[in-house]
Amino acid sequence: MKIAQVAPLAESVPPQLYGGTERVVAFLTNELVRLGHDVTLFASADSDTSGHLVPAWPRALRLDGTCRDSLIPHFLLLEEVAQRAAEFDVIHFHTGPLHFPLARRLPTAHLTTLHGRLDMPELQPFFDEFKDIPVVSISRAQQSPLPQAGWIGTVHHGLPLDLLTFEDGPGEYLAFIGRISPEKRVDRAIAIATACGIPLKIAAKVDPADREYYERDIEHLLDNPLVEYIGEIGEAQKPNFLGGAMALLFPIDWPEPFGLVMIEALACGTPVVAFRGGSVAEVLVDGVTGFIVESIDDAIRATREVGRLDRRRCRAVFERRYSVTRMATDYVALYEEMIAQAASGRALHGVA
């Protein structure tokens, strides 16, 4: 199958820094190549892929100080995709809704994975209009604000099996990883760890937009003998950090679209104590790969129990449900569906 993958340009594929979408596109592209497909990746020129790279902009925009308006490079990217559309059997977009006006006018089969939260009010009239664009969610929960969208399925993310290795554990600390932001609620993680008397290691970055929140609500909480704040960590440090933990705390307070870090933890055999919300109830098996909780008190009780969960089963669930092969195979099935639909559309309209 001739497949185009269209990545956003904010980060390279894979990203040098944080960038969940670009990481998933990297894993998916390489796996599709490994499965024998002919894959072309439209992405920033500093990307690295086993597919054919079409360098749509000289470097990832987050590292490109010369570009003030990030729309301009994305429009160039999408124009190149549109002009080469006939070369592909299917085009897989990861560029949010940026390409919808163009995608609607493409003769080629296409689908779009929506990677972000979808509860903003301006999206209601937008998806009323663009309900013909085939879209894929990364959790079923992510679809709920937009029942009118052209959903064709849900594909949970997957990771290469050898990306993170199993650690026997059980680990002597709790782990928190992510941004310091009101959605991620590191304050809850600190409260839980403190109540349980278990050390908490926090691997997190503070975005400029969250600086004020950090200084006002979080910084003073870090002055706690149980808490170790280690700043942002790279891919290389993740296996030790997650694998060495007794559990990952995921005390979110927003509709998490997927939450890659949950399956990264499971890959290491580390169970997850997560607040219910967004994708959590789909990704975790309550009582097997972690505990799903509704309150701080619940979370404290769950954290005291979590060491008893079987880390080998966490890894086994990861391997069965969250491998990159499962993700790529799911997408190939949707590609086939879209290709068949496009062909029957062309037949209906009398085009060869």
Next chain:
Amino acid sequence: MKIAQVAPLAESVPPQLYGGTERVVAFLTNELVRLGHDVTLFASADSDTSGHLVPAWPRALRLDGTCRDSLIPHFLLLEEVAQRAAEFDVIHFHTGPLHFPLARRLPTAHLTTLHGRLDMPELQPFFDEFKDIPVVSISRAQQSPLPQAGWIGTVHHGLPLDLLTFEDGPGEYLAFIGRISPEKRVDRAIAIATACGIPLKIAAKVDPADREYYERDIEHLLDNPLVEYIGEIGEAQKPNFLGGAMALLFPIDWPEPFGLVMIEALACGTPVVAFRGGSVAEVLVDGVTGFIVESIDDAIRATREVGRLDRRRCRAVFERRYSVTRMATDYVALYEEMIAQAASGRALHGVA
């Protein structure tokens, strides 16, 4: 002629607050209607026009706290334009380069007025790609960074003749109007007024992005007995403010694309002392409607002389060169050109 005007959604047409583009679209639309054309205005629903209003979003985005991503409403606006394109002889876009990917695929004649500065590096490859989109500049100088763009002409802005009335003057103060920003250089205006010993009235707003600059570089300069800072003024206060002045100081330090306030001053008979840059040398007649200067010393000499310029000639030049009728007539000529080109394109390709 059946004409569509497509305005940005940041402000209503005309704007309730600052918004040069939306003001010009309002003047142009009403004048085209007055000249007998059938004009449809795509704009926010709180707009007010003598044309047919297509309300593309419930309210101006700058006043709409519910919308986080301003692209989404603009994509809906442009989709509606695209779907109704066949109803019009010509479509006139004012939406920056947002619509270029769609406009390229429209069957209808169209042109785009570019209202902003064009010297950002990311625009080079963008206009290399989109050189087929017919674009109009608001000054000849504005074109210079992008010789490769599809320029079809320059149309200077124009104003209704009765918007601002002639004041005999000569006025006893200097006026500055605009944003407090490093591009507008109110510090130069203060230095000039102080050296001349003439009072300076500053009508200006401080955008959040310029707050730090204001506090660091400007605020202490306002503590000067010759300087009166009166904050932001509305349309209703402009005639008195500009008409009562001896001269407008326009000491810019950036490639000003047009500079509406210069022709607003001329409409009142008030000459302009302006630093050379961008449109200035096109808009002003040096020694007649003001003085074009290169340095603070030049500006001080010019300001001492400016009271001797003939205010009636300033108004006469305004009426001849900067009326809304002249602007609308210029655009109609370009509309005719684009309509003829589209027709010959259709004939070439054998489409009726």
